[in-house]
Amino acid sequence: MFENLRFSGKRPIYLQIKDYIKKMILAGLLQPGVKLPSTRELAEMLKVSRNSVISAYQYLEDDGFILMEKGRGAFVSFTEVKSEPGLVLTWEEMVTDYARLAAALDIEKKELKWEKGMISFKSIAPDPSLFGLEDFKKSFLQRFSLEGAKLLNYGYAKGYKQLMEYIMEYMKNKGLNPAGKDIMITNGFTEGFNLVLSALLHRGDRIVCENPTHNTAIKIMNLAGLRICGVKMREDGICVEELKKLLAGGGIKAGFLIPSYHNPTGLVMSPEKRVEILKIFTDYQVPIIEDGFNEELRFSGSHVAPLIALSGKGNGVIYIGSFSKILFPGLRIGWVIGDAKLISYLESVKRSANIHTSFPDQAILYEYLQNGYFERYLKKARKVYKERHDCAVRLARQYIPATRIWGEGGLHIFVELAGVNARTLLRECYKRNVLYMPGDIFYTNGGGENAFRLGISRVNLEQIETGIKVIGEVIEGLQ
Amino acid sequence: MFENLRFSGKRPIYLQIKDYIKKMILAGLLQPGVKLPSTRELAEMLKVSRNSVISAYQYLEDDGFILMEKGRGAFVSFTEVKSEPGLVLTWEEMVTDYARLAAALDIEKKELKWEKGMISFKSIAPDPSLFGLEDFKKSFLQRFSLEGAKLLNYGYAKGYKQLMEYIMEYMKNKGLNPAGKDIMITNGFTEGFNLVLSALLHRGDRIVCENPTHNTAIKIMNLAGLRICGVKMREDGICVEELKKLLAGGGIKAGFLIPSYHNPTGLVMSPEKRVEILKIFTDYQVPIIEDGFNEELRFSGSHVAPLIALSGKGNGVIYIGSFSKILFPGLRIGWVIGDAKLISYLESVKRSANIHTSFPDQAILYEYLQNGYFERYLKKARKVYKERHDCAVRLARQYIPATRIWGEGGLHIFVELAGVNARTLLRECYKRNVLYMPGDIFYTNGGGENAFRLGISRVNLEQIETGIKVIGEVIEGLQ
Numbered sequence: 030m031f032e033n034l035r036f037s038g039k040r041p042i043y044l045q046i047k048d049y050i051k052k053m054i055l056a057g058l059l060q061p062g063v064k065l066p067s068t069r070e071l072a073e074m075l076k077v078s079r080n081s082v083i084s085a086y087q088y089l090e091d092d093g094f095i096l097m098e099k100g101r102g103a104f105v106s107f108t109e110v111k112s113e114p115g116l117v118l119t120w121e122e123m124v125t126d127y128a129r130l131a132a133a134l135d136i137e138k139k140e141l142k143w144e145k146g147m148i149s150f151k152s153i154a155p156d157p158s159l160f161g162l163e164d165f166k167k168s169f170l171q172r173f174s175l176e177g178a179k180l181l182n183y184g185y186a187k188g189y190k191q192l193m194e195y196i197m198e199y200m201k202n203k204g205l206n207p208a209g210k211d212i213m214i215t216n217g218f219t220e221g222f223n224l225v226l227s228a229l230l231h232r233g234d235r236i237v238c239e240n241p242t243h244n245t246a247i248k249i250m251n252l253a254g255l256r257i258c259g260v261k262m263r264e265d266g267i268c269v270e271e272l273k274k275l276l277a278g279g280g281i282k283a284g285f286l287i288p289s290y291h292n293p294t295g296l297v298m299s300p301e302k303r304v305e306i307l308k309i310f311t312d313y314q315v316p317i318i319e320d321g322f323n324e325e326l327r328f329s330g331s332h333v334a335p336l337i338a339l340s341g342k343g344n345g346v347i348y349i350g351s352f353s354k355i356l357f358p359g360l361r362i363g364w365v366i367g368d369a370k371l372i373s374y375l376e377s378v379k380r381s382a383n384i385h386t387s388f389p390d391q392a393i394l395y396e397y398l399q400n401g402y403f404e405r406y407l408k409k410a411r412k413v414y415k416e417r418h419d420c421a422v423r424l425a426r427q428y429i430p431a432t433r434i435w436g437e438g439g440l441h442i443f444v445e446l447a448g449v450n451a452r453t454l455l456r457e458c459y460k461r462n463v464l465y466m467p468g469d470i471f472y473t474n475g476g477g478e479n480a481f482r483l484g485i486s487r488v489n490l491e492q493i494e495t496g497i498k499v500i501g502e503v504i505e506g507l508q
Numbered sequence: 509m510f511e512n513l514r515f516s517g518k519r520p521i522y523l524q525i526k527d528y529i530k531k532m533i534l535a536g537l538l539q540p541g542v543k544l545p546s547t548r549e550l551a552e553m554l555k556v557s558r559n560s561v562i563s564a565y566q567y568l569e570d571d572g573f574i575l576m577e578k579g580r581g582a583f584v585s586f587t588e589v590k591s592e593p594g595l596v597l598t599w600e601e602m603v604t605d606y607a608r609l610a611a612a613l614d615i616e617k618k619e620l621k622w623e624k625g626m627i628s629f630k631s632i633a634p635d636p637s638l639f640g641l642e643d644f645k646k647s648f649l650q651r652f653s654l655e656g657a658k659l660l661n662y663g664y665a666k667g668y669k670q671l672m673e674y675i676m677e678y679m680k681n682k683g684l685n686p687a688g689k690d691i692m693i694t695n696g697f698t699e700g701f702n703l704v705l706s707a708l709l710h711r712g713d714r715i716v717c718e719n720p721t722h723n724t725a726i727k728i729m730n731l732a733g734l735r736i737c738g739v740k741m742r743e744d745g746i747c748v749e750e751l752k753k754l755l756a757g758g759g760i761k762a763g764f765l766i767p768s769y770h771n772p773t774g775l776v777m778s779p780e781k782r783v784e785i786l787k788i789f790t791d792y793q794v795p796i797i798e799d800g801f802n803e804e805l806r807f808s809g810s811h812v813a814p815l816i817a818l819s820g821k822g823n824g825v826i827y828i829g830s831f832s833k834i835l836f837p838g839l840r841i842g843w844v845i846g847d848a849k850l851i852s853y854l855e856s857v858k859r860s861a862n863i864h865t866s867f868p869d870q871a872i873l874y875e876y877l878q879n880g881y882f883e884r885y886l887k888k889a890r891k892v893y894k895e896r897h898d899c900a901v902r903l904a905r906q907y908i909p910a911t912r913i914w915g916e917g918g919l920h921i922f923v924e925l926a927g928v929n930a931r932t933l934l935r936e937c938y939k940r941n942v943l944y945m946p947g948d949i950f951y952t953n954g955g956g957e958n959a960f961r962l963g964i965s966r967v968n969l970e971q972i973e974t975g976i977k978v979i980g981e982v983i984e985g986l987q
Contacts, residue, residue: 041880051681088883091890093811107811115822116790120850123795128707128853135856137665157657165660169648178636181644181836186616202530216695216862223861228607245860252860311595316602332572332586343594357660359867371599374607377614381731383699387866388838401520404567411570 030058031066031074042077043084047092050085054094054107065095065103127252134248136470141459148496150465153292153440153484155355159410161402165357168396180392186380187372188214188364189391195398196350196364203324204338205348211372213379214386216361218320219245221349222285224378225318225365226253229347230282237275238285239267241443241471241480243292243320246285259473266291266298269305276313283316288336290323290439293471293482297330297437303339310345321350323439325407328415330437337366344368352394355410355440356403360390414440417485420493425483428501432479440486443468449504451481457507463499509537510545510553521556525564526571533573533586544574544582606731613727615949620938627975629944632771632919632963634834638889640881644836647875652868659871665859666851667693667843668870674877675829675843682803683817684827690851692858693865695840697799698724700828701764703857704797704844705732708826709761716754717764718746720922720950720959722771722799725764738952745770745777748784755792762795767815769802769918772950772961776809776916782818789824800829802918804886807894809916816845823847831873834889834919835882839869893919896964899972904962907980911958919965922947928983930960936986942978 034049036042053059065071068086072079086103089095096106132138143149173180187193193212201207215221230236232254238246240259250257258281260271267286275281286306288298298306310317319336327333337348344367351363365375379385397403421442425434429444436442446454451467458464468480485493513528515521532538544550547565551558565582568574575585611617622628652659666672672691680686694700709715711733717725719738729736737760739750746765754760765785767777777785789796798815806812816827823846830842844854858864876882900921904913908923915921925933930946937943947959964972 038878040878044880044883047883048677048681055681055683088887091887093806093809115819116786116793116795116824117822118793118795118824118847120823120847120853124707124850124853125710128857131856131860132853135859137859138856154662157661160657160660162652162657162660165657166649166652170645173641173645178639178641178644181639181641181838182636183633183837198527202527202534204534216866219860220862228603231604248860307595314595314597316595316597327572330572340594343596344599345595345597358662358863359660361862361864361866368597368599371603374599374603374611377610377617378607380614380616381610381698381727382702382861383695383840384837385840387695387840387869390866390869399517399519401523404523404526408567408570 031071034075043081043088046075046077046082046085047088050089051092051094054105059105061105061107063105065105067102130252134251136244140466141455141464143464147462147464148488148492148499150463150483150485150488150496152487153354154358154486155410155440156413156486159406159413160357161406164397164400164402164406165393168400168402169393172392172396176392180389184385184388184391186213186376186385188212188386189388189395191399192391192395193364195395197366199398200338200348200350200366203332204334205366206338206341208342209344209369210366211369212364212366213372213375214391215363215365215379216383216386217353217358217363218322218349218351219249220361220382221351221363221365222246222249222318222320223253224375224382225347225349226250226255228371228374228378229316230255234282235280236283236285237272237281238473239287239291240473241293241468241477242285242473243287243322244470246320247471247473250285257473262294262296266296266302267306269302269309272306273309276309276315281313281315283318284310285318285320286336287320287322289321289333290326290437292322292439293441293443293466293468295436295439295441295443297327297333300333303333303336307336307340311343317346319346319348321348323354324350325352325355326411326414326439328411328418328438347371352403356406357394360387360394362386362390362394414486417488417490417493418442420490421483421485421497424494424497428497430504441482441484443482444480446479446481446504448479449507450478452478454500454503454507455481457503458500461499461503463496465500510550513554522560522563522567525554525556525561526567529564529568530571530573533584538584540584540586542584544584546581609731613730615723619945620934620943622943626941626943627967627971627978629942629962629964629967629975631966632833633837633965634889634919635892635965638885638892639836640885643876643879643881643885644872647872647879647881651871651875655871659868663864663867663870665692665855665864667691667865668867668874670878671870671874672843674874676845678877679817679827679829679845682811683813684845685817685820687821688823688848689845690848691843691845692851692854693870694842694844694858695862695865696832696837696842697801697828697830698728699840699861700830700842700844701725701728701797701799702732703854703861704826704828705729705734707850707853707857708795709734713761714759715762715764716751716760717952718766718770719952720772720947720956721764721952722766722801723949725799726950726952729764736952741770741773741775745775745781746785748781748788751785752788755788755794760792760794762797763789764797764799765815766799766801768800768812769805769916771801771918772920772922772945772947774915774918774920774922776806776812779812782812782815786815786819790822796825798825798827800827802833803829804831804834805890805893805918807890807897807917826850831882835885836873839866839873841865841869841873893965896967896969896972897921899969900962900964900976903973903976907976909983920961920963922961923959925958925960925983927958928986929957931957933979933982933986934960936982937979940978940982942975944979
């Protein structure tokens with residue numbers, strides 16, 4: 030039976046021999062007590078070096094599958110014990126409502142899927158061809174040369190110290206007053222938002238947010254059992270009157286806001302409006318969770334300070350940031366900045382969730398940032414994305430009959446159609462290999478049936494043109 | 509004021525100039541409308557190349573802090589808007605009971621801390637000097653050469669395909685029957701256990717486990733609001749009679765078991781006992797969550813199949829595995845194997861928690877495993893840890909008056925003292941620079957006052973001898 034062993038790939042020969050013999054033992058083809066061929070015999074049979082077989086036998090003995098007896102040879106020592114019939118459960122009936130809701134709200138499982146050859150405006154993930162892999166490799170090698178294997182051991186729940194310090198400086202350069210504040214590294218925005226909600230709100234609590242808003246945030250708020258109070262968006266952002274009325278009514282425990290390049294509308298809240306919003310939340314003593322989403326992707330205009338910077342020495346804003354939206358999302362690195370006492374609680378919550386975020390990843394990212402590679406990347410990325418964004422806005426205006434096309438920056442535009450259902454349209458576009466994100470998933474409580482989001486990060490100028498023309502044609506056909 | 513700029517470190521000069529000018533603008537030292545020095549002037553003043561200043565000004569303009577007017581120069585454009593007095597909240601009064609409990613159960617914040625020069629038996633983290641950094645670097649470079657920048661973009665909630673396949677094979681080599689089962693990658697055991705509990709149990713549900721057991725598991729079960737039913741340990745593992753009685757009483761929703769190198773006792777449950785335990789859980793139709801903790805660290809004896817393997821085609825065992833306990837804990841990679849339908853729910857729960865586990869980390873680990881580096885590492889690590897383990901057992905028997913010293917493998921031994929309080933002893937040992945983990949943290953409902961765990965992974969043979977002698981001397985002094 031050994032002669033059936035075929036070697037493949039680059040896995041070492043002796044390990045392939047080990048794996049094969051283990052499989053035969055586990056399958057009962059080699060019973061306990063059976064003597065294996067001598068290392069010389071097996072080496073000849075398999076046409077490999079005797080050393081390979083000796084190594085394989087050593088590993089099998091280390092793993093407790095065979096026993097080497099001096100002068101007598103190798104014997105199978107593993108006794109397979111099978112329990113029959115085994116525990117069989119009906120999991121569909123056993124999972125919690127929480128798991129069921131997570132599955133029900135999982136758009137990855139429900140929305141139409143991209144297939145090869147399609148033009149997809151669905152994604153707002155960055156374009157990996159812009160990443161500059163060499164800079165990443167350099168950062169990896171430099172950091173490991175400096176710190177060695179200890180980077181691979183356990184780290185700290187709050188994060189890798191140098192990365193935390195770098196990001197605090199980075200945020201100070203956006204106007205953050207660091208007094209009394211602290212930072213924690215998370216597995217991206219998603220985890221940061223989950224941790225903050227678990228430390229701040231109870232099931233049944235009410236939270237206010239823009240409507241529409243980031244669909245993942247809606248999912249997380251729903252899973253946390255919160256009652257979501259969406260406030261409609263005006264031309265210049267969240268409707269102040271409605272917000273005031275809601276807060277005045279009492280019982281709102283927190284606000285969730287995306288002041289810059291709001292997802293999905295792409296709006297940037299003006300500095301004046303930011304100050305006004307801060308004042309309203311201050312009047313009602315309600316904390317703000319600020320999503321720093323794509324803040325780096327401003328294509329024009331003056332720098333606008335985030336709410337946490339505008340609130341100066343105040344401690345009522347919790348800022349969740351992430352480079353992952355534009356840089357290396359595969360790494361899953363984000364951060365939370367807020368009052369130091371709150372961060373200390375969050376640190377314990379994070380430790381209980383998953384000990385800490387990958388330390389090698391944090392260290393490599395730090396090296397990458399410190400070396401100035403991020404600024405260089407951003408310059409290039411802004412240029413490419415701005416071109417695509419401008420192109421999409423221009424063509425959408427030309428080909429798509431819309432009541433409004435939103436978008437001041439970021440990786441997407443948001444289209445409100447005149448009387449066309451976006452899901453009906455999507456089904457037709459899909460037949461013509463064009464895909465986008467239907468607008469209704471961004472609404473907290475119905476609405477958005479006529480809207481959709483066009484992500485521009487994973488399509489080139491030619492695809493943007495083709496895709497938008499298709500959408501326009503399909504709309505014409507529908508009318 | 510520009511002359512105060514001092515360059516440091518390896519961060520590019522132009523970015524240091526940019527950072528500095530930003531800081532001055534944010535501090536109000538450069539007011540909106542102020543003209544900056546010409547690039548030539550500033551270059552001379554700072555003794556840097558003019559190109560560095562030009563780049564710095566370009567980045568400042570990109571970031572929206574200055575405006576370049578053709579033929580006129582660069583002007584500060586950022587208008588600082590400060591909101592006064594800002595939102596100030598009393599976070600101590602606002603955080604949830606969940607966050608409070610996480611902080612209260614956070615032993616990192618409460619237990620005595622290691623300081624330089626101390627001999628610490630507290631840790632069971634692996635010894636990074638065994639890691640073989642070159643193999644890790646090679647794996648990084650090989651994987652990125654093959655797959656490039658796409659490894660840095662978003663991945664999939666379930667995990668990196670090749671790693672999942674590799675681990676399924678690896679588990680098949682421990683006897684797993686893969687039919688109807690699936691796998692998901694998590695951020696280590698801790699996250700895996702959290703996700704499984706959230707999908708399987710409600711607050712107030714009862715769960716049965718060994719007593720003592722893994723302290724992090726106790727924390728997680730407490731945070732999930734579960735009622736923990738600890739079953740005492742006998743010489744050969746969990747007390748079968750007590751377990752039967754508990755399950756017969758009804759209302760137990762799941763079991764959590766560590767069959768191999770049980771933490772903290774180090775016991776390995778015999779194959780016969782495993783079959784018996786499986787039968788009991790089958791009789792009462794209660795699922796088992798199996799912690800594959802340190803299963804790789806067997807130092808002697810035959811291979812013992814995990815419960816999930818013994819249950820054959822059954823789907824009632826959920827196996828949580830992790831290499832992180834012995835290899836690269838900084839990467840945070842673990843896995844859950846169980847019924848495919850359950851894994852599908854867990855996939856959605858994982859996506860809502862943090863999208864996915866770091867893809868570069870998963871890809872590097874896959875390459876490392878595939879190349880056979882893990883087996884080579886394990887051979888070396890087993891040898892070193894076995895030596896330390898044997899040494900610790902021998903010396904503990906010699907110097908520590910104990911009613912029992914537990915430990916068949918793994919990275920620790922567990923000592924039950926005869927009438928000495930382990931925390932009193934710890935306080936005295938700490939004065940003599942010796943540290944260990946008090947036993948009470950491993951008990952579900954009081955107990956363990958006279959026990960402690962000695963981790964042997966981060967101490968060499970000399971330190972083990974010195975440390976254990978100190979413990980012995982301190983005990984003598986206390987009596």
